[in-house]
Amino acid sequence: MLWSKSFITTLKEMPQEAETLSHQLMLRAGLIRMLLAGIYSYLPLGYRVLARVEEVIRQEMDACGANELLLPALQPLDLWKKSGRDELMGEVMIRFTDRRGRDLCLGPTHEEVVTELVKNCVSSYKQLPRLLYQVQTKFRDEIRPRFGLIRACEFIMKDAYSFDRNEEGLDRNYQLMFEAYKRIFARCGLRVLTTKADPGVMGGEVSHEFMVPASNGEDAVLVCEECDHAKVYTEEGKEKCPNCNTLLKKINAIEIGHIFKLGTKYSSALGAQFSDSDGQLKPLRMGCYGIGVSRLIPTIIEQNHDAEGIIWPKEVSPFKATVVALDITDSKIIQAAGEIYAELTQRNIDTLFDERDERAGVKFKDADLVGIPVRVVVGRKNILYNKIEVIHRRSKETLVVERKGVPDAVADMLRTME
RNA sequence: CGGGGCGUGGCUCAGUUUGGCUAGAGCGCAACGUUUGGGACGUUGAGGUCACAGGUUCAAGUCCUGUCGCCCCGACCA
Numbered sequence: 001m002l003w004s005k006s007f008i009t010t011l012k013e014m015p016q017e018a019e020t021l022s023h024q025l026m027l028r029a030g031l032i033r034m035l036l037a038g039i040y041s042y043l044p045l046g047y048r049v050l051a052r053v054e055e056v057i058r059q060e061m062d063a064c065g066a067n068e069l070l071l072p073a074l075q076p077l078d079l080w081k082k083s084g085r086d087e088l089m090g091e092v093m094i095r096f097t098d099r100r101g102r103d104l105c106l107g108p109t110h111e112e113v114v115t116e117l118v119k120n121c122v123s124s125y126k127q128l129p130r131l132l133y134q135v136q137t138k139f140r141d142e143i144r145p146r147f148g149l150i151r152a153c154e155f156i157m158k159d160a161y162s163f164d165r166n167e168e169g170l171d172r173n174y175q176l177m178f179e180a181y182k183r184i185f186a187r188c189g190l191r192v193l194t195t196k197a198d199p200g201v202m203g204g205e206v207s208h209e210f211m212v213p214a215s216n217g218e219d220a221v222l223v224c225e226e227c228d229h230a231k232v233y234t235e236e237g238k239e240k241c242p243n244c245n246t247l248l249k250k251i252n253a254i255e256i257g258h259i260f261k262l263g264t265k266y267s268s269a270l271g272a273q274f275s276d277s278d279g280q281l282k283p284l285r286m287g288c289y290g291i292g293v294s295r296l297i298p299t300i301i302e303q304n305h306d307a308e309g310i311i312w313p314k315e316v317s318p319f320k321a322t323v324v325a326l327d328i329t330d331s332k333i334i335q336a337a338g339e340i341y342a343e344l345t346q347r348n349i350d351t352l353f354d355e356r357d358e359r360a361g362v363k364f365k366d367a368d369l370v371g372i373p374v375r376v377v378v379g380r381k382n383i384l385y386n387k388i389e390v391i392h393r394r395s396k397e398t399l400v401v402e403r404k405g406v407p408d409a410v411a412d413m414l415r416t417m418e
Numbered sequence: 419c420g421g422g423g424c425g426u427g428g429c430u431c432a433g434u435u436u437g438g439c440u441a442g443a444g445c446g447c448a449a450c451g452u453u454u455g456g457g458a459c460g461u462u463g464a465g466g467u468c469a470c471a472g473g474u475u476c477a478a479g480u481c482c483u484g485u486c487g488c489c490c491c492g493a494c495c496a
Contacts, residue, residue: 019490
């Protein structure tokens with residue numbers, strides 16, 4: 001993609017609407033813009049990152065045998081009355097009455113809707129187990145939206161739901177999701193801790209949270225720095241790690257995923273039953289598995305940045321490489337840069353070509369800020385000797401390579417990255 | 419919802435304490451010239467309901483009342 005033709009809106013100065021580091025960088029790098037508190041537009045760069053993150057999630061979900069579907073955001077309030085969560089959700093749920101006088105809400109989550117759906121489609125144990133998931137916009141009238149995309153009122157969530165005939169099946173799916181989550185977060189370049197958690201309004205007995213250490217995290221976690229054993233922080237007290245006896249340390253973390261064994265809470269409430277092999281009618285055993293997809297973006301930035309800007313892990317970067325042509329009035333430079341851009345694109349390396357008529361400093365600053373993992377610099381210094389620079393954004397390592405060797409050098413650098 | 423901070427061209431801010439005449443700067447934008455490997459320089463220019471509403475006053479960005487919006491701290495959550 002050509003930079004000059006892209007809607008990339010980087011900011012030179014700190015926007016006053018943000019204090020949180022990831023929020024500042026998201027605004028400065030032109031990933032998002034706020035419409036209202038907790039309500040954001042995704043600009044092209046931010047939307048690309050979102051797409052990359054979703055892609056990672058879809059790959060791992062599909063690999064588990066989960067089927068993607070899409071559920072409605074508009075939901076009848078009656079469904080929530082049946083589960084008893086109408087009251088529990090309270091003001092967080094956005095409600096209104098339509099022209100026909102029906103009481104509706106904007107879905108803050110989808111357990112009720114998916115249970116209702118499966119209830120009508122599954123009637124025999126032979127149709128089980130089922131693993132369904134969706135990536136969708138959820139609406140919550142949060143008491144206090146904050147930190148940009150970390151706590152938003154309109155946000156994107158992946159949730160998966162498992163339906164089993166018995167507890168063993170649920171255990172199996174739960175474990176499957178647990179492992180998939182670890183892979184997803186690792187691919188997103190995150191160090192993640194897992195804690196046993198309180199299921200809260202979701203219900204059920206067992207749940208685990210996936211926590212990413214970050215200074216502005218809203219949750220407190222006790223963690224062992226030796227083995228990453230972690231637990232939810234409850235009260236002051238010098239606790240030791242059960243694995244290696246090290247003193248646990250209290251840290252802040254961002255919750256990016258939460259998985260629950262729901263049991264029969266929703267299936268019983270909504271009458272979602274199936275005929276088992278013994279002829280008995282039984283409620284489905286459910287599990288649900290959420291990831292804060294949009295929240296993942298600022299979380300990744302919290303763990304992947306330096307003083308100059310964002311450092312995208314390659315799997316979620318809006319582009320894999322960027323070609324920077326310094327001084328586009330120099331025909332040798334612009335020609336070589338254009339050819340390199342074409343060669344990288346031919347190799348399926350998603351590349352952003354900065355061919356703007358700007359001074360070198362502006363382009364370097366923007367490249368650092370936007371944080372694409374590999375940068376190719378075509379400038380007068382080296383082009384005279386038919387050489388090109390290939391720079392690693394994170395380590396700042398710079399290779400000066402022969403013009404012909406650029407695509408290989410870029411591919412190699414990407415391959416050896418995290 | 420309680421406590422704190424803030425609201426002035428697209429962005430970052432000064433001016434408000436102590437009211438005074440056509441409201442300022444830097445960045446960005448447009449044009450021209452000089453520049454060209456880390457956010458260049460000069461000249462010229464465009465761009466403003468000073469968040470909104472009401473009030474006090476000869477006079478309000480500045481004082482008073484109300485409202486709205488944003489950020490931060492607390493309860494909620496992916």
